Structure formats: structure tokens, C-alpha cells
Amino acid sequence: MNPDTLSAALLDVIAPLAEARRPGASEGLTAADLVLERPKNRDHGDWASNAALKLSKAVGVNPREFAGEIAERLRAVDGVAEVEVAGPGFINIRLDAAAAGALAKQIVDAGEAYGTGDALAAEVINLEFVSANPTGPIHLGGTRWAAVGDALARLLSSQGAQVTREYYFNDHGAQIDRFARSLVAAHEGRPTPEDGYGGAYIGDIARRVALAYEGDIDALDAEAKQEAFRELGVSFMFDEIKASLHEFGVDFDVYFHENDLHDSGAVERAVARLRELGxxxxxxxxxxxxxxxxxxxxxxxxxxxxxxxxxxxxxLAYYLDKRERGFTQCIIMLGADHHGYVRRMMAMCAAFGDTPGVNLQILIGQLVNLVKDGQPVRMSKRAGTVVTMEDLVEIVGTDAARYALTRSSADSNLDVDLDVLQKRTNDNPVFYVQYAHARTHNVARNAADSGVDRSQFAPELLTHETESALLGALQEFPRVVAFAAEVREPHRVARYLEELAGLYHRWYDNCRVIPLGDQPVEAVHRTRLWLNDATGQVLRNGLTLLGVSAPERM
Structure with a gap:
């Protein structure tokens, strides 16, 4: 029995009780109003509801008395084994084994669709993230946003939203001028300008520009020479950024050029619109x-x-452009140094007649520090003073990098311990989760070799306490995903996966899928294979939402 079915059953019980107490009390009441939660202590049952507390005033009865009436009728519902009233009126519900175990087959049958929903089906979302200036390789802050942003896009899409990943290409302004001057200086063998960019990559880009330029670039006057290095240098640097992101598993639907806003008259149109609005x-x-x-x-x-x-x-021009392109929500992910920027952006949103926090949402990400041997890592071989995306991936790989950057709340500072991420032990969280997934496949392979298949499904046999706990966690996956999308926090999925992996490992240690020795294959073994495969599916679905691979062998 899934929570939607149980909520519907709860509504069928409560509505007539409420009407009997006070006619009209159940008007407009839906199953969605009857919140079901997993008790923290599983001894209290599979589900808990505070419906009696919420509705007691409307029906004019003591909440504990009302909870008792609800419990009495709920006990007669198929699949419900036991109902208890606790405290001032909480209702604790325990399902029978067959009703709880039926979930394993539902998950296997649903496959990749398990965990998806339609709560955001009405939203057309522009998600702008990374948007690093094309003046150097992507640093750790941008790398964090690449991992979190792509995971968030996957989460939002899983709940039915139409999501456009957008990169704001800043090819206009003083930073680009400093980049061009740095390239010219490197080409001419002069020191980096005081306000310029250093690092070996500047010399690499400068050499590529000189080779690619059609003609003698040194024959140009100073202004034309800088413009040539600016135009080609920015193009080469941005090609490298896009290639790095692609290797990191992040691709964008739109690359929006800042210059276009100024060349197309978009700024003037935005000012005119705001002038009309007074x-x-x-x-x-x-x-x-x-x-x-x-x-x-x-x-x-x-x-x-x-x-x-x-x-x-x-x-102003960029926000208006997004809204005119039909986006109902514009989400922008910014670094910690932009925190003071939020108030003016929300004021801008309101000035256009939109709702701050709805039509415009701004997420702020905090700093990332790399730690190795207990000491911070601060230098990059290529970029000089900053550690880059390539540095992190070279050390730990894409999967470990993405998982490490998404498993903590983006609005908190993050220390990434490289020593831990390089371990193939349970201390490494991405290894722990991926190994659980690989183990489900190993169990399935061994089961096939032993003649255990999914030809039978007897969920009433899933009675071991580790099976109850595992099923309870599997049941929660759709809610975890929906809530993570709602609050824009992909790390909730990562933490859920770690908990699920732990429950699976404990189940594996206690419940056999393959008979011992010459014992015959029984229904319980075949049923447990369903549970094993269901767990593998959920682990795979969760890792996919984070943009992390789910290996079948490790």
C-alpha cells in the first residue's frame, strides 16, 4: 500500500465521521490535506497522521476522541494491520506484511519512473548556473554550481517542469579587457599587468591566438592587437570551459551572450517598460x-x-528577456560574493510587476575548500592561484567530485577531503552508495546462476525487521525527491541514498536471496530478489538525479 492509497483510505474514513459531527466540515477536504509521515521510531508503526489534531476544531470534538473514532474504522481497511492513538491525538498506522511488501514489485515495474511526479508540470523554468567569466578555467566555486545546478535541473525535470539550462556568457566589461591585456603581455613576454590574470593557461591561450590569427598579429597597432586577442582569446577560453563542463557531465541548452543585450536594444526596451510602469x-x-x-x-x-x-x-534587460521567452520561474545560482546583490534583484523583479521568490529565485552558494593530508590545497598547476574543476576531477574523478559537491547544502561552506574521496572504503560516501548498487547487481547475477528468478512474488513473506526498514526507506524516495525539488536542495537526495545504502547492506547481512547449500529455491528467495532489484532501481534513480554513474560491478 503506497501513501497515496493510504491517504485516500484515510479520507474515506474521516469524511463521513466529520460530516456526522458537523455537516459541511469535510467540504473541500482532499487526500492531499491528510499528511502522512514516517515515524522516526519504527516501533511506532509504518505511518503516522496528525489528521485528528488538525480537524478536531472544525468538527468540534476532542482530538484524541476523534483520533479514536478514526482508528476504529481504519483498522477495517484492507492492508492495515494495526492502528494506535498516541499522545494528544496522533494516529500511528502499521501495515500488514503483504501491503508493505507490495512496494517492491511496484518499484520494479515502474523502473526509471519511480520517484517522478507532476507537481511542477505547470512551470517553465530558466535555470542559470555557473556563468563563470571566460577569463580562466572554472574554479571550485563554479564547479560546485555545475554539480548542484545540473542536479537541480534533473530534480525539477523529474517533477514535470520544463527546464532550460542557461549559461550567461559575460563577454562585456572590464574583466574581459583585463583578460585581453594579460594575453597581449604574455605574447610579448612582458609581466602580467598588475590587475591582470596569471597562470600557465594565459600563455597557452596567447600562443593559440597568435597561431590562429590570419595575418601578422604583431603588425597591428596596440588597440587592434588587444581587440584581436580579446575576440579570439575569449572564444578559445570559452571553448575550454564548455569542454570541461561537458567532461563533467554538464551541458547547457542556451549560452546567452551579454553583448547581445547591449547590441540588440534590450537595455533600452527594459528601461522603457519600467518607465511605463512608473x-x-x-x-x-x-x-x-x-x-x-x-x-x-x-x-x-x-x-x-x-x-x-x-x-x-x-x-534588467536579461530578466525581461527571460520572462518574454515564456519562463514562469527564473532561478539564478550565484556565489557567496553576490550575497548583497539579492535585494536589488528582487526589487527589480517587483518593479516589473512580478513576485520575488516566485518568478525570480536566487540561490547563494558558499565557498569550497580542498583538503589533503589535513592541509588546504590552494594552488593549481595550470591556473596558478585557484584550484580548478580539472584539478579536482584529475584527483578524484567525475563521480566522486560531483557527489561530494552535491551531498551538502550549497548555502554552507564545504571542505572536500581528497584523501577520503580517493578511498575505496565505506568512509567514502560515493563509494558506499555506488557499492550498494553494484552489490544489488551482483546478488541478481548470483541468483540467476542459482536458479532464483522473479517468477513468484509473495510480499507477505517479507517479515524480517531489516525488510520492513528497507521497504520503509524505499517508500520515501518519491517524497524525498519531490521535497528536494520544491526546496531546491539536491543534497537531500544524496543523504537519502546513503541511508538507503546502509539499510540495504544490513538487509543483505540478514536475509538470503540464494538458498544455502542444497536447500531448495522457495518463494521467499524469489520475493527477496524483487526487493533486491527494487533497491537497485531506487539507488540507480537517485544517483542519476545527481548526475553520478551507477556501476554494476566494482
């Missing part, structure tokens, strides 16, 4: 957006007194 004014020769009306600490200059667009002008 939020633009002129002062001190500049054009201002009245963001204080929407909670910002000060109004923002949009067009400076010299006629040049201020930085926020691009944000």
Missing part, C-alpha cells in the same frame, strides 16, 4: 530605477550621466 526617474543627469519602493536600500542608477549603461541595466 518606476524610472531622472536625477543628476542620470536615469534611476526607484528600487527603494520595493525594499532595496537605495535607488539604482540605470543609465549614468555620461550616457553609458550601469551594470544593473544588463540585469
Amino acid at each position: 518606476h524610472i526617474y531622472e536625477a543628476d543627469g542620470a536615469t534611476w530605477l526607484e528600487t527603494t519602493r520595493f525594499g532595496d536600500d537605495k535607488d539604482r542608477v540605470v543609465i549614468k550621466s555620461d550616457g553609458q549603461p550601469a551594470y544593473i541595466s544588463g540585469d
Whole structure:
């Protein structure tokens, strides 16, 4: 019996009881209103409900008394073994073994679809992440966003949303100028400019530009030479960024160029729209957006007194462009250094008549530190002062890197211990989960060799306490995924998988799928194979949501 079926049964019990107590009390009540939760202590049953506490006032009865009435009728429902009333009116429900065990077959039959839903089917979401400036390789902060962002896109899609992965390509502004000057200096054998970019990659890119340029690049005047290095250098650097991301398992649907906003008149259109809405004014020769009306600490200059667009002008144009492309939700993932940026962005959203936190959502990621031999790792062979995505992947591999970066809340600082991630032991969380998945396949292979197949399914035989615990965890997977998508926190899936792996290993130690010695193959062995394969499917589905492989052999 799945939670939806149990919720429906609970509604069928409660609605007439409520009506009998107070006509109209059940009007509008749905199964979704009757929240079921897994008790922390499994001795309290398989499911718990606070429905009696929530509804007692509406029906005009003491909650514990109402819970007793509900329990009495719920005990007659097929698949329910026992119902107890606890505390002020909590209802603890225990299913019979057959009803609980039926889940194993449901999961195997559902396959990859188990854990998916349609809660976000109405949403068209633009998810912008990484968006690192094309001035160097992706550093650890960007790598964290690549892992978390791609996992979040997978989560949102699993719940029915139409998701577009978007990379904002910053090819406009002072940072690009500093990058170009650094390339020219490297080409000419001069020291890196004081505000420029260092690292061996600058020399690599400079050499590629000189070779690719059609003609004698040194014959150009200083301005033309810098422009040539800027145009080709940015292109080469961004090609490297895209290649690194692809190797990391992250690809984008849209690469949006900042320059396009300024070349297409999008900035002017955004200012005109805000002027129509009454939020633009002129002062001190500049054009201002009245963001204080929407909670910002000060109004923002949009067009400076010299006629040049201020930085926020691009944000205005870009947000409006996204909304005009039909996105109902725009999610932007930013680094810790952008924390002070949130208020003005939300004010901008409100100025356009949208709802902050709904139409525009901003996620802030904190810093990542690499640790080896108990000491921080700070230097990169190629990038100089920062550790890059390539550095991390070279040391631990893509799977371990992605898993390590997604298994903790993105809004907390993260220390990644390279020594742990290189171990093939249970201390390494990604190994622990992947090994559990590989073990399910090993069990299935050995079962086939021993004549154990899935030709029988007798869920009432799954009575061992480790089977009850394992089934309880498998039941939770769809809820974990749905909640992780709702709160934009992929790490909840990783932590769930680690718990599930632990429960599976304990079950493996206690319950045999393959008979001992010459003992015959029985229904319990075949049924346990269903449970084994169901666990493998859920582990695989969860790892896929995180963009991590699920090996069949380790």
C-alpha cells in the first residue's frame, strides 16, 4: 500500500465521521490535506497522521476522541494491520506484511519512473548556473554550481517542469579587457599587468591566438592587437570551459551572450517598460530605477550621466528577456560574493510587476575548500592561484567530485577531503552508495546462476525487521525527491541514498536471496530478489538525479 492509497483510505474514513459531527466540515477536504509521515521510531508503526489534531476544531470534538473514532474504522481497511492513538491525538498506522511488501514489485515495474511526479508540470523554468567569466578555467566555486545546478535541473525535470539550462556568457566589461591585456603581455613576454590574470593557461591561450590569427598579429597597432586577442582569446577560453563542463557531465541548452543585450536594444526596451510602469526617474543627469519602493536600500542608477549603461541595466534587460521567452520561474545560482546583490534583484523583479521568490529565485552558494593530508590545497598547476574543476576531477574523478559537491547544502561552506574521496572504503560516501548498487547487481547475477528468478512474488513473506526498514526507506524516495525539488536542495537526495545504502547492506547481512547449500529455491528467495532489484532501481534513480554513474560491478 503506497501513501497515496493510504491517504485516500484515510479520507474515506474521516469524511463521513466529520460530516456526522458537523455537516459541511469535510467540504473541500482532499487526500492531499491528510499528511502522512514516517515515524522516526519504527516501533511506532509504518505511518503516522496528525489528521485528528488538525480537524478536531472544525468538527468540534476532542482530538484524541476523534483520533479514536478514526482508528476504529481504519483498522477495517484492507492492508492495515494495526492502528494506535498516541499522545494528544496522533494516529500511528502499521501495515500488514503483504501491503508493505507490495512496494517492491511496484518499484520494479515502474523502473526509471519511480520517484517522478507532476507537481511542477505547470512551470517553465530558466535555470542559470555557473556563468563563470571566460577569463580562466572554472574554479571550485563554479564547479560546485555545475554539480548542484545540473542536479537541480534533473530534480525539477523529474517533477514535470520544463527546464532550460542557461549559461550567461559575460563577454562585456572590464574583466574581459583585463583578460585581453594579460594575453597581449604574455605574447610579448612582458609581466602580467598588475590587475591582470596569471597562470600557465594565459600563455597557452596567447600562443593559440597568435597561431590562429590570419595575418601578422604583431603588425597591428596596440588597440587592434588587444581587440584581436580579446575576440579570439575569449572564444578559445570559452571553448575550454564548455569542454570541461561537458567532461563533467554538464551541458547547457542556451549560452546567452551579454553583448547581445547591449547590441540588440534590450537595455533600452527594459528601461522603457519600467518607465511605463512608473518606476524610472531622472536625477543628476542620470536615469534611476526607484528600487527603494520595493525594499532595496537605495535607488539604482540605470543609465549614468555620461550616457553609458550601469551594470544593473544588463540585469534588467536579461530578466525581461527571460520572462518574454515564456519562463514562469527564473532561478539564478550565484556565489557567496553576490550575497548583497539579492535585494536589488528582487526589487527589480517587483518593479516589473512580478513576485520575488516566485518568478525570480536566487540561490547563494558558499565557498569550497580542498583538503589533503589535513592541509588546504590552494594552488593549481595550470591556473596558478585557484584550484580548478580539472584539478579536482584529475584527483578524484567525475563521480566522486560531483557527489561530494552535491551531498551538502550549497548555502554552507564545504571542505572536500581528497584523501577520503580517493578511498575505496565505506568512509567514502560515493563509494558506499555506488557499492550498494553494484552489490544489488551482483546478488541478481548470483541468483540467476542459482536458479532464483522473479517468477513468484509473495510480499507477505517479507517479515524480517531489516525488510520492513528497507521497504520503509524505499517508500520515501518519491517524497524525498519531490521535497528536494520544491526546496531546491539536491543534497537531500544524496543523504537519502546513503541511508538507503546502509539499510540495504544490513538487509543483505540478514536475509538470503540464494538458498544455502542444497536447500531448495522457495518463494521467499524469489520475493527477496524483487526487493533486491527494487533497491537497485531506487539507488540507480537517485544517483542519476545527481548526475553520478551507477556501476554494476566494482
